[in-house]
Amino acid sequence: MTERLRQLPGYATLGLFAVFSVFPLYFMVVSATNSSADVLDSRLLPGGELLNNFTKLIESQDLGSALWNSFAVAIGTTVVALAVCSIAGYGFEVFHSRAKDAVMAVLLLAMMIPFAATMIPLFTLFAEAGLVNSIIAVIIPAISTPFLILLFRQASRSFPHEIIEAARIDGVGELGIFARIYIPTMRSTYAAAAVITFMTAWNNFLWPRVILVDNRVQTMPMLIANLSAGYVTDYGVLMLAVLLASLPTMIIFLVLQRSFAAGITGAIK
Numbered sequence: 001m002t003e004r005l006r007q008l009p010g011y012a013t014l015g016l017f018a019v020f021s022v023f024p025l026y027f028m029v030v031s032a033t034n035s036s037a038d039v040l041d042s043r044l045l046p047g048g049e050l051l052n053n054f055t056k057l058i059e060s061q062d063l064g065s066a067l068w069n070s071f072a073v074a075i076g077t078t079v080v081a082l083a084v085c086s087i088a089g090y091g092f093e094v095f096h097s098r099a100k101d102a103v104m105a106v107l108l109l110a111m112m113i114p115f116a117a118t119m120i121p122l123f124t125l126f127a128e129a130g131l132v133n134s135i136i137a138v139i140i141p142a143i144s145t146p147f148l149i150l151l152f153r154q155a156s157r158s159f160p161h162e163i164i165e166a167a168r169i170d171g172v173g174e175l176g177i178f179a180r181i182y183i184p185t186m187r188s189t190y191a192a193a194a195v196i197t198f199m200t201a202w203n204n205f206l207w208p209r210v211i212l213v214d215n216r217v218q219t220m221p222m223l224i225a226n227l228s229a230g231y232v233t234d235y236g237v238l239m240l241a242v243l244l245a246s247l248p249t250m251i252i253f254l255v256l257q258r259s260f261a262a263g264i265t266g267a268i269k
Contacts, residue, residue, distance in 0.1 A: 050240070062218075069217055073139060085145065085152055085193065086182075086189075086193070087178070104153070138208050138212065167181060188259045
């Protein structure tokens with residue numbers, strides 16, 4: 001009994017922090033069911049305006065197109081980035097050399113360059129290639145990131161190189177080793193990288209806003225920005241759009257949360 005009393009302040013503190021963490025999510029869900037006036041009055045109880053807010057949303061914005069574009073960007077970026085960055089990370093570690101360490105150092109230095117410094121050259125490049133207002137132009141800059149390459153490189157250090165040597169002796173090619181041995185072994189790392197990449201691509205706003213000049217190819221963050229850009233903002237509709245934009249990332253994280261934790265832990269080790 002005494003031990004439980006000692007633990008009570010700790011549990012109370014954790015519970016308080018949990019309430020503070022969950023409250024914004026609760027307020028977002030509740031606000032999606034209330035009118036704009038109720039949201040401004042900080043109403044904390046669900047209302048009956050959900051259907052009305054949804055009707056206003058689809059009448060004012062092309063919700064289906066925005067969701068489709070966001071999924072196309074997020075899924076396309078995730079699939080290609082995992083393929084490119086995992087191969088790069090595998091190559092940096094398995095075929096290790098001092099020259100590759102120098103290249104890796106340059107890649108890490110590139111992480112310190114703000115995106116705003118490269119945005120204008122990127123736009124000029126895609127404009128000359130005729131890819132402005134194209135989903136491909138949103139995906140290409142994100143398919144190879146130093147962070148993901150470093151994540152796979154660090155995770156590859158725990159990969160048993162003896163298995164690679166045994167497979168080579170058995171006549172398995174490098175591509176076969178990577179596809180049949182490395183990928184199944186690194187499932188947790190792929191899950192962690194998938195969560196990070198999907199969430200980053202889904203929530204990306206600045207670059208799509210620059211390169212996608214037509215609202216017909218807007219993504220969900222752009223749609224939300226459009227809802228709040230007018231003279232009068234309907235906060236019930238806005239919070240419903242925010243809720244719809246948040247659901248895919250929440251589902252992805254909840255489904256892969258265990259593998260995400262294992263993948264990050266493995267990369268840190």
